[in-house]
Amino acid sequence: MNWTEVRDRIKSGRVSIIFVALIVIVAFGMGYYLSGRSGSNLPPGSAGKETPTAPGHEKEHPVEQATPKKPTLWTCSMHPQIRLPHPGKCPICFMDLIPLEEGQDEGTIASLTQYSMSEVAKKLAEVETAKVERKRARIQVRMVGMVYEDETRAAALTARVDGRLDEMYVNFTGVLVNKGDPMVKIWSPTLIKSQVELFETIRSKEEDPGVLKGAEEKLKQLGLTQEQIDKIKENRKPDLYITLRAPINGVVLKKLAVLGQFVKEGQDMYIINDLSNVWIKLDAYETDMPWIKYGQEVKFTTPAVPGRTFTGRVLFIDPMLTTQTRSVKIRVDAENPELLLKPGMFVTAELEAEIDQAGRVIKPEWTGKYICPVHPKEVRSEPGVCPESKMPLRPALSYGYADDQKPAFPLVIPASSPLITGKRAIVYVELPNKERPTYEGREVVLGPKAGDEYVVYQGLKEGERVVTKGNFKIDSAMQILARSSMMSPAETVKPMGAKAAQEEQQAEVIEKVKAPTVFLRGLTPMIEEYLRLKDALVEGTTGDAADHSERLAELLQDADANILGEKAKHTWADLSKTMTGELKKISGTKEIEAQRKAFDPLSEAFAKMVMGFRHVMKEPLVVFHCPMAFDSRGAYWVEGSEQRRNPYFGRTPFNGQDMLQCGELIEKVPPEAAKARASSNGKSAKDTEGSESKSTVLDDGSHGKSHDGQQDSTGKENKGEK
Numbered sequence: 001m002n003w004t005e006v007r008d009r010i011k012s013g014r015v016s017i018i019f020v021a022l023i024v025i026v027a028f029g030m031g032y033y034l035s036g037r038s039g040s041n042l043p044p045g046s047a048g049k050e051t052p053t054a055p056g057h058e059k060e061h062p063v064e065q066a067t068p069k070k071p072t073l074w075t076c077s078m079h080p081q082i083r084l085p086h087p088g089k090c091p092i093c094f095m096d097l098i099p100l101e102e103g104q105d106e107g108t109i110a111s112l113t114q115y116s117m118s119e120v121a122k123k124l125a126e127v128e129t130a131k132v133e134r135k136r137a138r139i140q141v142r143m144v145g146m147v148y149e150d151e152t153r154a155a156a157l158t159a160r161v162d163g164r165l166d167e168m169y170v171n172f173t174g175v176l177v178n179k180g181d182p183m184v185k186i187w188s189p190t191l192i193k194s195q196v197e198l199f200e201t202i203r204s205k206e207e208d209p210g211v212l213k214g215a216e217e218k219l220k221q222l223g224l225t226q227e228q229i230d231k232i233k234e235n236r237k238p239d240l241y242i243t244l245r246a247p248i249n250g251v252v253l254k255k256l257a258v259l260g261q262f263v264k265e266g267q268d269m270y271i272i273n274d275l276s277n278v279w280i281k282l283d284a285y286e287t288d289m290p291w292i293k294y295g296q297e298v299k300f301t302t303p304a305v306p307g308r309t310f311t312g313r314v315l316f317i318d319p320m321l322t323t324q325t326r327s328v329k330i331r332v333d334a335e336n337p338e339l340l341l342k343p344g345m346f347v348t349a350e351l352e353a354e355i356d357q358a359g360r361v362i363k364p365e366w367t368g369k370y371i372c373p374v375h376p377k378e379v380r381s382e383p384g385v386c387p388e389s390k391m392p393l394r395p396a397l398s399y400g401y402a403d404d405q406k407p408a409f410p411l412v413i414p415a416s417s418p419l420i421t422g423k424r425a426i427v428y429v430e431l432p433n434k435e436r437p438t439y440e441g442r443e444v445v446l447g448p449k450a451g452d453e454y455v456v457y458q459g460l461k462e463g464e465r466v467v468t469k470g471n472f473k474i475d476s477a478m479q480i481l482a483r484s485s486m487m488s489p490a491e492t493v494k495p496m497g498a499k500a501a502q503e504e505q506q507a508e509v510i511e512k513v514k515a516p517t518v519f520l521r522g523l524t525p526m527i528e529e530y531l532r533l534k535d536a537l538v539e540g541t542t543g544d545a546a547d548h549s550e551r552l553a554e555l556l557q558d559a560d561a562n563i564l565g566e567k568a569k570h571t572w573a574d575l576s577k578t579m580t581g582e583l584k585k586i587s588g589t590k591e592i593e594a595q596r597k598a599f600d601p602l603s604e605a606f607a608k609m610v611m612g613f614r615h616v617m618k619e620p621l622v623v624f625h626c627p628m629a630f631d632s633r634g635a636y637w638v639e640g641s642e643q644r645r646n647p648y649f650g651r652t653p654f655n656g657q658d659m660l661q662c663g664e665l666i667e668k669v670p671p672e673a674a675k676a677r678a679s680s681n682g683k684s685a686k687d688t689e690g691s692e693s694k695s696t697v698l699d700d701g702s703h704g705k706s707h708d709g710q711q712d713s714t715g716k717e718n719k720g721e722k
Contacts, residue, residue, distance in 0.1 A: 072099050082627070091664035092628060093657070113484045114431070115474050116438040127437070127470035129430050130417070132460050134409045137450040139291050139353045143330065145282035147302070147345040150333070153274035155248045159263040160223045163188030166241060166260070170270065173255050177246040180225070183270060184257065185241050194219055195238035202233065250274040278341050280312055280332040282349050286321060289328060291353035291448065293361050294399045295376035298332045300349035305340050313376050314351070333376075355455065357410040359447055360402035367405055369396055412453040417466045418446060419475055419486040426486045427460070428467040428474050439467060439474055441484055488632070513568040513612050519560070520616045520672060526555045527615060530606055531640050533586075537599055537647035538660070542590045549586040556580055571612060578605040596648050600635040603647075607636050610669050620670045624663040628654075636666070 074097035076082045076090035087097050117125070167185035170177065177183070198215040219229050223244050232239055254271035257263060280300060284292055296314045312334030321328055332349070334341065353361045365379075370393035372378035372386035384393050397403040418425040425446045428439040444459030460466070467474065478485040533548035556579060561572050578601060585598035607623045615621060622639045629635035629648040637647055642665065649659035 074099055092659075092662045094661070113441045114438055115428075115441070115478055115483075116434070116436045118436060122437045122470075125470045125473045127439075127474070128468050129465040130414050130468045132411055132413055132456070132462055132464045132466060134357075134411055134462055137355055137410050137412055137448075137453065137455050139355060139448050139450050141284065141288045141291050141351040141353065143282040143284050143288075143349045143351070145280055145300075145330075145332075145347055145349060147341050147343050147347060148279045148281050149253070149273045149275060149343050150277045150279050153248070153250070153277055154253075155250070155272050155274075156268045157183055157244060157247060157270040157272065159186070159265060159267045159269060160221065161186075161188045161190040162263070162265050163191070164260065164262045165257055165269075168257070168259050169243075170252055170255070171259075173252050175252045176250075177252060177272065178249050179246055181246045182243045183246055185243050186263075187241055191219075191222055191224075191242050192238050192240060194222060195232055198229075198232065199236065199238070202236075244269075246270075246272060248272055248274055249276070275339055275342070276335070276337055278334055278336045278343065279315075280334055280347055280349065282330040282332060282347075283322075283325065283327040284330050286326050286328065289317075290359075291355070291361060292317060292330060292351060293353070293363070293401060294373075295363070295366070295371060296351055296353065298349050298351045300332070300334075300347045302341065302345050302347045304342070304345050308340070310334055310341065310347075315374075315376065355410060355448070355450075356402055356404065356407040358402075359410075359455070359457070360407075361400060362402045362404070362407045363396065364407075366396040366401060367403060370394060371396060371399070410447065411456045411460060411462060412450065413456055413460065413466050414468045415449060415452050415454055416468045417471065418444065418454055419471060420446070421486050424486070424489065426475070428471050429460070430465040430467065432465075441475070441478065441486075443489070512614070513571050514565060515568055515613050516563055517616070519563055520614065522559055523609075523613065523615055524617060526552060526559075527610070527617060527621070527638075527640075529555060530638065533599075534603075534637060534639075534647045535645070537592070537596055538645045538650045540592055540650050540652065542592050542595060545592075545595050546587045546590065549583040553580055553583040553587070556583075568613070572609075575605045575609045575612075578602075579609075592650075597630070599637070599647060600630065603635065603637040607638050610638060611667065614669065614672045617671050620668045622668050623666045625666045626663045628659065628662055637663075642668075 074084045074087050076093065076095055076097055078090070078093050078095060082090055082092065082097070084097060087099075089095070090097060163186040165184050166187050169182045169184065194215075198212075198219065201212050201215045216226075216229050219232075220226070224232075224242060225245060228239075228242070250272040251274075252270055253273050255269075256271070257267075257269040263269065280298070282298075292314065294314055294317065298312050298314060300310055300312070301308065302310075312332040314330060315333040316331040318329040318331075354363075356362050368381070370380045370383050372389060372393055373391055374389040375386060378386050378388065378393070380393055383395075385391065386393060395403070413427065417427050419427070425444050426441055427444055429442050431438045431440055442459055445457040447455030447457050449455075475485050479487060482488075529548055529552040533545055533552060536542075536545035536548055556576050559572070559576070561569050561576075564572060582598045582602035582605075586595045586602070589595060610621050611623070617640070619641060622642050623636060624639055624644055624646075625634060625636050626646055626648055627634045629646075635648050639645070644661045644663045646660055646662050649662060651660055653659070
């Protein structure tokens, strides 16, 4: 009988309930028997032991007892310098605090300037490093300018005698002429007379070579060439029309005479310039001037001649700066044999200067040589005189070059390594021999940028490795953890938040000193005047702040410290001296920032005074700490209640934020209850002790009076024991 038949019979009612129950009992017994058989197949001696499980079906191990977790720190997403041991509101922006991720605060920071990460984090951050090397550093200086004619290659065709222009061979500007080409034909009585004198000298029987040479020289001075003079001597008759020829090769830039004009002696007729050599006048910014020296090679291009690069040499550096453009004119001498460069063309130039480790420009081919100050191509190994300019040669050192035979190359790093903030430059150096990748932020002194690299003068050593990629991510992590970074120098980074306050309190333990009741009552007007001074700084009323500071200084001076013990007297002398000095600074200025700056050390000394001597005010005094004051250096102040009113920012918004309530509660200083109740009628110490046992402690932590016939702060009359 199968299960289908049983089911059918049950449905049809032909099987009884007893039969169904019997089948269930039999099935249960067979299952129990089979399970016992499987347990009995264990090897001898293995009873009570775990049965091995098949791969993929491992038995879950019992969970081990977890080690106690470290207390979670809470931070602010907008102000990560805040570290609090409990959740709540940010004391700066009042946003909800968030838990600090495990390992975010510990295990990632090796020191104030170091950051450590795992190998996986290094790969995710794509951190790459490069070696600090000594090698050649070439600085590229880019300039723009224009082509000009070379002033040293200009010449004028001038009328040396009075005469009439009867024929003009060059009748317009821009004509290219060669030396000796005919320019104009002139008729001049002076020239005819001079020729006649030459003939008379030749025909003279007493021919004197000196006289003949003098006659010929006179014609040369009047504009004739030797060839023309020889032709006149050959023809034995004067030439009525003399042709004046071009003095140099070049282009006619100006035509100043016309046909038939009667010119006077000394009058210019043509201006010619040899454009086979031109000047390039460039504008160099003042910041590039240390790298530009006489004689350096300059490469330049012009849009008028695409695909062609021209070269020249620095010939002159203008000693004067153009204040309108903050630039200096640089004159470059360039050859132009094909006349491709025409005056007026715009050019873009680039100069390359090589420097040594001290930042001096070096020119190896000029080391130990002497150079002409006008012709930089004239280089000699010995001192002498330039054959062209007749000027004495000068050593290369006089032109601003380093004269070392073997100059030391500078330290260079990739240009992507430093994080430059304007005043500072930070690089992250990979520290060797560390278990985890560790990087140290280091401030360096950068030199000029040499292509894709920076020269480093201070801060690094040869062989160290600097981060070239991923340095922004490392610096961001340092900023989030409120450590030294590109935005916060190491010397200005101080621990902040509640944890920092505890560290500072542990570093300087303020010991409570004993003081008589009379002295503590004298502190009350000082505290009240301090609070008025603080409120004046909150409101920004500098005049009131100066007045209150003067009043507080008077109260400090009037305090009778002679009734104090020896130790308390020394403590009071140190604190009052500090407070008096800062109060003079506040009263001596009407600048709110200067007053707030002096209020910082004043408040610190005042807080020490309150915590050390205590007070007899009705309410507890509260010490607050503002972590954002003075560029995140932090500052303290004392309040008369738990309501924060920050005197270092006041009501004026800072970077668009309301900072009036910026601050965290550091300590509450309750009043001295017994001394507050002590009466001034000379009650004995025994009576005082008796009254202390019935002092009233208020809910806010202050202590009410319990003298006979007096009321406490609750307004109820205390009967007091007699």
